[in-house]
Amino acid sequence: MITNVTIVDVENLSQLDDMTIIIENDKIKSIQQSDIANVSSVGQTINLKRHYVVPGLIDSHVHLFRPKNRNKILNQLLYSGITTVRDMGGDARIYQSLNKEIKQGTLLGPDIYYSANVFGPKFLKDPRTKFANMGYEPGTAPWMRLIENTSDIEKIVSEAKEAGVTGLKVYSNISPELLSKISSVAHKNALKMWSHSSIFPSKPSDAVNAQIDVLSHSVGMIFEKESNMPDSFNEAIRNSLPSQDFKNTTANDSEFIELFHKMKSKDIIFEPTLSAWSLKLRPRKAKTENNSESDNPTKHLSIAGSKMDVASMDNWAQRITTEAYKNGVTIAAGTDLNQNIKWVQDEVKLLTECGFSNIEAIKAATLNNAKVIGIDNMYGSISEGKVANLLVLSENPLDEIENIRTVVSVFKNGIEYKK
Missing domain, CATH: 2.30.40.10 (Urease, subunit C, domain 1)
Structure with a gap:
């Protein structure tokens, strides 16, 4: 008691x-x-x-595949009050092993729910499709899968489910038509559909029309107004994202308001990952050592980052999140934890700076995040x-x-x- x-x-x-x-x-x-x-x-x-x-607390967006000290991170997360996380891309075998240790009590940490990444052929150039596929040809592992128009989607979804995933994360180079097919099959197999806000060439509205359950990343919402969508995530990061006018784009333009109304009507959740862009949480100097393509799968992000107006992107992330909240969209709290530990408590605080009451921000990191994973009946x-x-x-x-x-x-x- x-x-x-x-x-x-x-x-x-x-x-x-x-x-x-x-x-x-x-x-x-x-x-x-x-x-x-x-x-x-x-x-x-x-x-x-x-x-x-x-x-x-629940962090709805982590990447535990890369950190070498992940056991220590999991321990720190638990003792801070984070009892559940949703991992958004990596080797399913690692998460199976971690969950087994956590269940047995030999490792103290939050429970891990994880995804299978699916993507089009242009994303095969990204080295992450190799690092998380050890023992498989890139694009063939059940948790890191290439999908094309001719693919057997039923078989791909079935194999992903057998790997213990809770949902599919659609990453890049997927057309709106193919996106709808994948979503239909995934939902038929009781899997969640998760995606970036822009999937390239698919826009946020294409993801909404395909009935994606959760859209991640506030920055990508700006592509709803883009008339010339790039075909892949890597192309967007290198060329299109740095050229977006984050400073002068208005978050309550009709395209965004219509998008938010559709999201609300379809019960689609928005996860802005404000922590990923917050100037308050960024190190003063980005680390550039050992930044070769072979040992750093996000080199293209570092190069593109030097071209970006991060302050304007941070401000945009806050403004578009505020507008989504004002228009009744359910908001989830995720940090995009990658190489170094991040705290969903920071994301909660950032949501209050977007106009959320304290209890609404806490709800984003608890009940709303449970809905993201599909466990809100028990958590x-x-x-x-x-x-x-x-x-x-x-x-x-x-x-x-x-x-x-x-x-x-x-x-x-x-x-x-x-x-």
Whole structure:
């Protein structure tokens, strides 16, 4: 029993004072007012008077394939209050192994839900299609798959599902017509459809029309107004993205408003990944050493980055996210964690700077992210019958969003982790 706590109720966007949460095994058995709680069968009591409980945090966008210290990162994420992550591209065998260790208790970290990347032939030039395919020809691994108009999509989706993925991430060089076919087959096989906001040559509206479940990256939304879409992600990064007028494009132009209305009507979630562009979170100097194509699969990003007005891109990311929020689009909180650790707590704070209330920003990193993965029936909020993933704080995050870092302890699957 956790008693005398204040619960942050993200389902109803409210604060519940002086509550008692009874946990049995890994589930929340009951939630009651502390003064009338039935505690006759309770074996252990934890009195947390003047403490605050929010749902376990979820980061809906990480890449755990590249970091060599990923076990340490996973441990740090858990103790900060992140109990679940969605990995958006890498070798499924690594995630299977990590999840096995986490389940056995030999590794402490959040549960990992992961994707299979699918892409067109032009993306085969990207070295990431080789690094995550060890033992396979590039484009043939079930989790890193080339798809063309002549491909057996049913077979590709089936093999991805057998690899344990929760969804497909559509990456690059996929036409609107092929995108719709892939989406239809994936949904028929109970897999989620995730994509970048622009898939090249497909625009954000093409992804929406194909019923993609989640669109990632606020920066890519600007291509909704592009009349000459590049064919691939790499081409867009090298040439098209640096030439976009982020500074003077208006986020409430009719093209974007129409797009947001469609997203809202189709229950499509937007994950802006503000952390990826925030000047506040960027190192002062980008590392350039050991930047050869052979050992750095994102060299093209570094080269393109030198041409970009990052300040204007950061400002655009905030403005387009604010506009999506104002037009009723469900927003998810993801960091795009790649080589170095990032914190979804930072993403939550950035959302408050886009006009979100503190509790709405917390909801983006809990219940909304559970919806992204498709696990909101059992995760993402503090409700009877749901899994007991909880974050205990010493200060109220509804008063000050930075208080989400005042961690006292973390419960994952009903087990307490306390430094």
